[in-house]
Amino acid sequence: MVNEVPNYRIGLVANRAHQDSEDATLIQLLNGSKASITETLKPHFSVVGRTMDAMKIYDLLPDYADIERLPYGHDGGLMRLVSRVVDPDPNKALNAIIYLMDPVDPSSAFPEAVALKRQCVIHGKPFLSTLAGAREWIELESMNLTGKKTKDLDPYFAYENQGIALIAHDAMKPEMLRLAEKHFDLLDRFKVRYATGTTGGLLNELAKQIKGSKDGEGWVTPCLSGPMGGDAQIAELVLDRKCGRILFLEDPHVARQHEADIQLLERAARVVTDFASCNSDNKSADRWLSLLSQRA
Numbered sequence: 001m002v003n004e005v006p007n008y009r010i011g012l013v014a015n016r017a018h019q020d021s022e023d024a025t026l027i028q029l030l031n032g033s034k035a036s037i038t039e040t041l042k043p044h045f046s047v048v049g050r051t052m053d054a055m056k057i058y059d060l061l062p063d064y065a066d067i068e069r070l071p072y073g074h075d076g077g078l079m080r081l082v083s084r085v086v087d088p089d090p091n092k093a094l095n096a097i098i099y100l101m102d103p104v105d106p107s108s109a110f111p112e113a114v115a116l117k118r119q120c121v122i123h124g125k126p127f128l129s130t131l132a133g134a135r136e137w138i139e140l141e142s143m144n145l146t147g148k149k150t151k152d153l154d155p156y157f158a159y160e161n162q163g164i165a166l167i168a169h170d171a172m173k174p175e176m177l178r179l180a181e182k183h184f185d186l187l188d189r190f191k192v193r194y195a196t197g198t199t200g201g202l203l204n205e206l207a208k209q210i211k212g213s214k215d216g217e218g219w220v221t222p223c224l225s226g227p228m229g230g231d232a233q234i235a236e237l238v239l240d241r242k243c244g245r246i247l248f249l250e251d252p253h254v255a256r257q258h259e260a261d262i263q264l265l266e267r268a269a270r271v272v273t274d275f276a277s278c279n280s281d282n283k284s285a286d287r288w289l290s291l292l293s294q295r296a
Contacts, residue, residue, distance in 0.1 A: 008043035008141070011081040011094045011116075012051060013073070015102035018273075019054035025100050025131045025273055026051065030060045033135060036142035036150070038064055046070055046084060046094060048077035078112040085119045096126045098134045103270040109263075117280070121252045124283030130269055132156075132244065133277030140291035149295065157295045159189040163243035165234045166195045166203060167226065167265075172249035173199055175282045177206055179247075183289040184210055188219075189296065194234055194243055197225030231261040235268035238276050246278040247285055 018025035030037070037043065038061065045064075047055065049072035055061065070077040087093040097120055101108045120127035128134040136156065143149055164187065168176035180187060180203055187193060188211075195203055200222035207219030224230040237243040246269060248262070269276035279285050 007090070008041045008096070009046070009084075009094045010043045011046045011048075011084060011097040011099075013048040013078065013081065013098075014051045014054070014100035015105040015108060016050070017102040017105065018100040019051060022058065024054075024058075026054060027058050027060060028274075029098075029100070029131055029134055029138075030055070033138045034061065036138050037061065040142040040145050041138065042066070044068065046081065048073055048081065049075070073107060073112075078110070078116060082112060082116045082119055085116065085123060085125060094125070096128065096137065098128045098137075100131065100134070100273070101129045101270045103267045118252050121250050121281040124281050126284045126288075127280060128277070129266070130273040130277050132273065132275055133269075133279075136277055137288075140288070140295060143295060144291055157292070159186070159191070159292075159296065161191055162245070163192045163194060163237065164190045164245040164247065165237070165243050166193060166199060166220065166247050167231070167234070168199045168249040169251040169254070170198075171251040171254070172282065173202060176247075176249050177202055179249075179282065179285060179289065180206055181210070182286070183293065186289055186293045186296070192243075193220045194223060194237060195220045196223050196230030196234065197228070226261055229261070231265040235265045238265070238268040239271060241272060241275055244276050246276065247289075248278060248280050249282055249285065250280045 014026040043066070045067045047067055048070050052069045070080050081094065081097065084092065084094040085097065097116060099116065107113065117127045126137055128137050139150055139153055166176060166180065176199060200220045203220045204216065204218065207216035210216065211219070223233040234243060238246070246265065248265070266278055269278045279288055
């Protein structure tokens with residue numbers, strides 16, 4: 001069993017489009033995961049103002065007490081989430097962020113929103129920006145504590161019918177190879193694996209070492225390098241619902257000339273929010289892959 005997180009502390013925020021109707025994404029997430037939240041994980045929530053308003057309007061988690069209301073975003077609510085992510089005190093620090101992003105809402109590109117994701121990557125904390133990613137994370141963490149699985153979600157973990165993308169910046173390629181070798185049996189179960197540029201070649205060489213030259217040939221379906229358009233190729237696969245999981249190991253400490261391409265890929269995942277998820281740091285990814293193996 002994966003080492004447990006003893007004290008779940010979650011930052012929660014949703015863009016307007018994800019909270020303004022009775023079938024909004026925020027409502028789907030909190031109602032659909034209510035038992036796991038209230039009976040198993042029992043997290044502390046730090047919720048940004050307008051998202052908290054929506055929870056009250058739609059009677060979401062009405063009897064759940066451990067919720068802290070933060071100011072509205074324009075009054076610094078998101079900035080406070082960034083500070084909580086980096087807080088060294090484990091009794092104050094948030095250990096996961098659920099930020100349900102609307103891909104056409106400009107606030108998701110504000111500095112505080114960008115900094116929130118970047119600090120999650122630096123500090124190895126899940127940054128969950130889609131319904132699929134947040135729902136999966138709650139299910140996996142709950143299963144890790146109880147050993148129980150939500151049967152209705154079984155099709156989402158039928159890897160043999162699904163695709164996964166494996167992408168890594170230059171400094172993170174050795175870490176991608178380490179993760180791929182450690183979790184090779186899981187990754188090998190997916191119907192298809194996609195990767196950009198050099199990462200795809202390295203992963204295919206790893207597969208040949210593990211499976212032999214014949215069986216390992218073409219283990220990864222290669223795309224162009226990221227700067228040459230590989231991210232955009234994978235984004236189209238995501239939009240076509242051919243690739244539902246993205247493992248993108250980012251190096252947050254270097255300037256990236258193809259930043260727009262990276263944002264395009266993440267935005268594609270948010271367009272199909274009920275289908276796709278994107279994971280961006282090696283610490284969270286290691287735990288995520290381990291729990292995916294258990295869930296299978």
